[in-house]
Amino acid sequence: MRILLIGYGKMGKTIERLAKAKGHEIVGTLTIEDADRLQEFTAEQVDVAIEFTSPAAAVPNILTCFEKGIPVVVGTTGWLEQLPLVTEQCAAAQGSLFFASNFSIGVNLFFHFNEYVAKKMQRYPEYAVQVKEIHHIHKLDKPSGTALTIADGIMAHYPQKQGWVNNATHNPEMLGIESEREGEVVGTHIVQYTSENDTFELHHIAHSREGFAAGAILAAEWLPGRQGIFGMPDLLEL
Numbered sequence: 267m268r269i270l271l272i273g274y275g276k277m278g279k280t281i282e283r284l285a286k287a288k289g290h291e292i293v294g295t296l297t298i299e300d301a302d303r304l305q306e307f308t309a310e311q312v313d314v315a316i317e318f319t320s321p322a323a324a325v326p327n328i329l330t331c332f333e334k335g336i337p338v339v340v341g342t343t344g345w346l347e348q349l350p351l352v353t354e355q356c357a358a359a360q361g362s363l364f365f366a367s368n369f370s371i372g373v374n375l376f377f378h379f380n381e382y383v384a385k386k387m388q389r390y391p392e393y394a395v396q397v398k399e400i401h402h403i404h405k406l407d408k409p410s411g412t413a414l415t416i417a418d419g420i421m422a423h424y425p426q427k428q429g430w431v432n433n434a435t436h437n438p439e440m441l442g443i444e445s446e447r448e449g450e451v452v453g454t455h456i457v458q459y460t461s462e463n464d465t466f467e468l469h470h471i472a473h474s475r476e477g478f479a480a481g482a483i484l485a486a487e488w489l490p491g492r493q494g495i496f497g498m499p500d501l502l503e504l
């Protein structure tokens with residue numbers, strides 16, 4: 267497959283290495299310096315674009331891919347408040363978008379078990395639930411996209427929660443999401459249930475970026491030929 271990499275940082279470079287090892291061709295790598303070059307590419311030259319940039323850059327890049335008819339796989343986090351606009355534009359342009367806050371297979375299984383556990387635990391009000399995420403110091407968005415997906419999964423089963431706050435909280439109507447930035451931590455997510463007597467946790471630790479990159483390449487192999495907005499549950503049939 268001919269892949270255009272929009273964003274050539276930590277993720278773009280990892281994806282390039284794994285995609286080439288699978289026999290894919292990288293037709294271009296774009297950074298902030300040459301972002302305008304996206305305009306030069308056409309759907310005839312590119313089978314799929316993979317976008318890992320920054321919260322500010324993601325939506326313009328997605329909309330440009332729609333205009334050009336280039337299917338786009340997006341891993342960038344921190345832009346989801348603009349999902350209604352993206353959804354509208356995707357329908358208008360008959361575009362193809364695959365988005366995941368986290369492309370790792372392990373994290374997507376974690377999402378699945380998180381919902382199962384939340385559904386059970388909400389029957390036991392003596393347990394307080396909170397989410398914690400730890401990432402490297404370069405990360406721009408807070409809370410992480412993954413933590414927000416985890417929070418959605420918990421809140422779906424806790425009708426008393428009105429929303430989330432980005433810190434620990436004793437307010438039973440809010441879900442606390444703690445964010446920690448530390449060194450080069452790749453990505454750690456924890457869901458913690460605590461009572462006076464005990465604590466139990468669901469814990470996911472990414473050891474490298476290869477799991478994210480491998481999932482994004484699977485999505486890029488799956489997306490062309492499909493129209494609409496898709497995510498990991500579609501790909502993994504979870």
Ligand SMILES: NC(=O)C1=CN([C@@H]2O[C@H](COP(=O)(O)OP(=O)(O)OC[C@H]3O[C@@H](n4cnc5c(N)ncnc54)[C@H](OP(=O)(O)O)[C@@H]3O)[C@@H](O)[C@H]2O)C=CC1
Pocket residue numbers: 272273274275276277278296297298299300301318319320321323340341342343344366367368369370407478
């Ligand atoms: N969904 C998932 O599984 C994962 C998601 N992420 C998310 O992906 C995003 C990128 O992460 P990461 O690779 O670590 O970040 P980096 O900062 O290492 O890389 C970002 C890259 O995007 C480039 N860039 C910025 N703006 C533009 C633009 N307008 N057009 C083209 N390129 C641009 C930067 O250019 P320059 O080099 O010139 O600065 C850089 O090359 C983040 O939002 C992160 O949260 C990360 C890991 C997994």
Ligand SMILES: O=C(O)C1=N[C@H](C(=O)O)C[C@H](O)C1
Pocket residue numbers: 343367368401405406409410411412413452453454
């Ligand atoms: O910025 C990162 O590095 C990561 N971002 C994603 C997120 O915001 O959840 C996924 C992963 O945790 C790494």
